[in-house]
Amino acid sequence: xxxxxxxxxxxTVIATTYEGVRALAVRPSVRQTISQTMVMAWRAVxxxxxNFEQLFDVTIQPLLFTAMFAGIFGGAIxxxxxxxxxxxxxxxxxxxxxxxxxxxxxxxxxxxxxxxxDRFKSLPIARIAPLAGPMVADMLxxxxxxxxTFGTGFAMGYRPGGGVLxxxxxxxxxxxxxxxxxxxxxxxxxxxxxxxGVQGISLxxxxxxxxxxxxxxxxxxxxxxxxxxxxxxPVSHVITAxxxxxxxxAVTAEVGWAILGLLAVVAIFAPLAVRSYSRKM
Amino acid sequence: xxxxxxxxxxxxHATGLVKRFGDTLxxxxxxxxxQRGEVFGVLGPNGAGKTTMLQMLATLLPFDEGDARIFGxxxxxxxxxxxxxxxxxxxxxxxDENLTARENLWLFGRLQGLASKKxxxxxxxxxxxxxxxxxxxxxxxxxxxGMRRRLDLAASLITRPPLIFLDEPTTGxxxxxxxxxxxxxxxxxxxxxxxxxxxxxLDEADQLADRIAVIDRGRKVAEGTSDxxxxxxxxxxxxxxxxxxxxxxxxVDVVRRVVGDEPVLTPEAGGINVPLADANRAADVLIGLRxxxxxxxxxxxxxxxxxxxxxxxxxxxxxxxxxxxxxxxxR
Numbered sequence: 064x065x066x067x068x069x070x071x072x073x074x075t076v077i078a079t080t081y082e083g084v085r086a087l088a089v090r091p092s093v094r095q096t097i098s099q100t101m102v103m104a105w106r107a108v109x110x111x112x113x114n115f116e117q118l119f120d121v122t123i124q125p126l127l128f129t130a131m132f133a134g135i136f137g138g139a140i141x142x143x144x145x146x147x148x149x150x151x152x153x154x155x156x157x158x159x160x161x162x163x164x165x166x167x168x169x170x171x172x173x174x175x176x177x178x179x180x181d182r183f184k185s186l187p188i189a190r191i192a193p194l195a196g197p198m199v200a201d202m203l204x205x206x207x208x209x210x211x212t213f214g215t216g217f218a219m220g221y222r223p224g225g226g227v228l229x230x231x232x233x234x235x236x237x238x239x240x241x242x243x244x245x246x247x248x249x250x251x252x253x254x255x256x257x258x259x260g261v262q263g264i265s266l267x268x269x270x271x272x273x274x275x276x277x278x279x280x281x282x283x284x285x286x287x288x289x290x291x292x293x294x295x296x297p298v299s300h301v302i303t304a305x306x307x308x309x310x311x312x313a314v315t316a317e318v319g320w321a322i323l324g325l326l327a328v329v330a331i332f333a334p335l336a337v338r339s340y341s342r343k344m
Numbered sequence: 345x346x347x348x349x350x351x352x353x354x355x356x357h358a359t360g361l362v363k364r365f366g367d368t369l370x371x372x373x374x375x376x377x378x379q380r381g382e383v384f385g386v387l388g389p390n391g392a393g394k395t396t397m398l399q400m401l402a403t404l405l406p407f408d409e410g411d412a413r414i415f416g417x418x419x420x421x422x423x424x425x426x427x428x429x430x431x432x433x434x435x436x437x438x439x440d441e442n443l444t445a446r447e448n449l450w451l452f453g454r455l456q457g458l459a460s461k462k463x464x465x466x467x468x469x470x471x472x473x474x475x476x477x478x479x480x481x482x483x484x485x486x487x488x489x490g491m492r493r494r495l496d497l498a499a500s501l502i503t504r505p506p507l508i509f510l511d512e513p514t515t516g517x518x519x520x521x522x523x524x525x526x527x528x529x530x531x532x533x534x535x536x537x538x539x540x541x542x543x544x545x546l547d548e549a550d551q552l553a554d555r556i557a558v559i560d561r562g563r564k565v566a567e568g569t570s571d572x573x574x575x576x577x578x579x580x581x582x583x584x585x586x587x588x589x590x591x592x593x594x595x596v597d598v599v600r601r602v603v604g605d606e607p608v609l610t611p612e613a614g615g616i617n618v619p620l621a622d623a624n625r626a627a628d629v630l631i632g633l634r635x636x637x638x639x640x641x642x643x644x645x646x647x648x649x650x651x652x653x654x655x656x657x658x659x660x661x662x663x664x665x666x667x668x669x670x671x672x673x674x675r
Contacts (some may be wrong), residue, residue: 076422087422087424087428088425091426095457099455102455107443109442109443179440182432182499185403185427185430186427186456187428187457
């Protein structure tokens with residue numbers, strides 16, 4: 064029996080404990096990884112329920128910003144508030160979702176500093192699950208933000224030309240955008256030294272991403288260099304795509320560009336985040 | 345369990361463990377063998393490297409040097425397998441404060457592959473076993489220190505790992521809760537678990553551990569049963585307290601002359617512990633002091649405590665660091 068010790072048999076290792084011989088997997092399977100990620104997502108949702116203030120950025124903020132920005136800029140930009148609504152509501156969805164992403168990174172950092180994370184590390188689970196779980200759960204936040212922004216707009220008299228299907232398409236795109244862009248902030252979350260530090264860097268990135276875009280004003284009014292940035296900013300493409308879907312019900316080339324841009328963000332930042340995260344795991 | 349000399353039969357077999365943090369050698373070449381079914385105590389003051397060593401063995405910290413096998417499985421090469429064999433409880437592995445006790449146990453069960461229903465019944469069973477049913481649905485923030493420790497321990501037992509690491513299981517607990525925790529640990533062992541525990545309490549190692557390794561500044565300075573360690577400082581100890589602490593040096597000279605051994609100074613001023621191979625030599629020491637006009641306030645002959653062992657082995661007291669647990673547990 065002793066000669067069996069630690070003999071590698073394909074994907075398992077034999078360990079001889081007091082109970083007898085145990086064959087144990089060398090790594091978690093894909094199925095286990097997905098199930099562990101979903102359990103971690105459940106944990107993140109529970110956490111959201113118990114710390115309702117964590118949802119302020121996707122509840123109070125959309126309500127407040129929508130009413131505020133529409134009122135402030137409406138007259139100046141579009142002549143009156145009503146005709147500004149199709150621009151600002153869609154723009155604010157983009158803006159709110161990016162803001163919500165920042166919290167993803169900050170909360171991940173806070174989480175990693177807690178004792179329970181050390182237990183996660185000591186468990187035989189996929190290393191990625193504690194990172195991927197909150198990423199999945201936060202899609203709920205982006206959904207809440209999008210729904211509330213549309214809802215507020217609707218209450219103010221916004222009637223999206225794209226109809227129900229167009230609005231659903233826009234919301235799905237917004238949630239996907241939130242999930243993709245969150246990888247940037249998740250990466251900050253894994254490299255930052257403290258939650259405050261992560262918040263600081265994230266805000267510095269978040270502001271240009273949202274304000275140097277077509278979220279609030281047409282980019283034509285910007286100086287050339289700003290406009291150049293605003294036009295390539297993936298957030299601009301996402302917002303244009305959301306407008307095409309919600310206001311015209313049209314799946315335009317912009318929708319394709321937006322998805323492509325978001326996939327590029329995921330392709331760059333997801334590996335970065337996973338790598339620096341695994342090092343800490 | 346078999347007491348075979350083959351390291352393959354050991355629960356833990358570690359050789360030459362080294363861990364550096366910058367210029368600091370936290371763990372400096374430690375060898376460790378833990379038999380199956382025993383409680384092995386790692387004793388040392390704060391900062392001795394106990395926790396670091398445990399984290400290395402639990403795959404939470406990479407090795408700088410050395411090798412370790414747990415139930416024959418290579419710790420460095422098969423971390424995922426090791427994690428299935430070892431349950432970790434302690435300063436560094438706790439539960440989720442956002443969840444209730446029941447939710448925590450369910451979560452850890454689900455993460456380790458139990459179906460939802462099975463995970464729930466396992467959680468209920470553990471809550472019952474650890475006397476936590478009444479508080480199972482309360483927020484963890486309302487838990488007392490003792491309840492937290494019991495929940496921490498319950499969380500590492502969900503998949504019945506054959507080896508449990510306990511990192512300072514009773515640090516910061518009041519004496520009564522400490523006793524309860526000891527009972528719980530004894531129960532585990534009775535069920536066949538192997539336990540590797542660290543402690544800064546000498547009496548805890550004495551109470552629980554079959555064998556003890558004394559760690560100081562990253563090195564193992566002694567190893568053996570509690571009795572073996574105690575016998576290293578003689579069969580008994582004469583504890584003296586001088587009236588005038590300034591005469592300590594003179595008194596030490598007398599002891600050296602009479603007993604031929606080096607006495608141990610205790611942290612209290614004027615306190616001297618004299619290891620005696622034979623308790624009857626105590627009278628000779630007292631007579632020697634009397635002849636030199638060195639006055640004492642008290643003299644007692646006792647079986648040696650592990651405190652004395654620690655001092656004899658490391659040349660400095662465990663007290664300086666170890667007897668202020670409240671400060672250390674803030675983490």
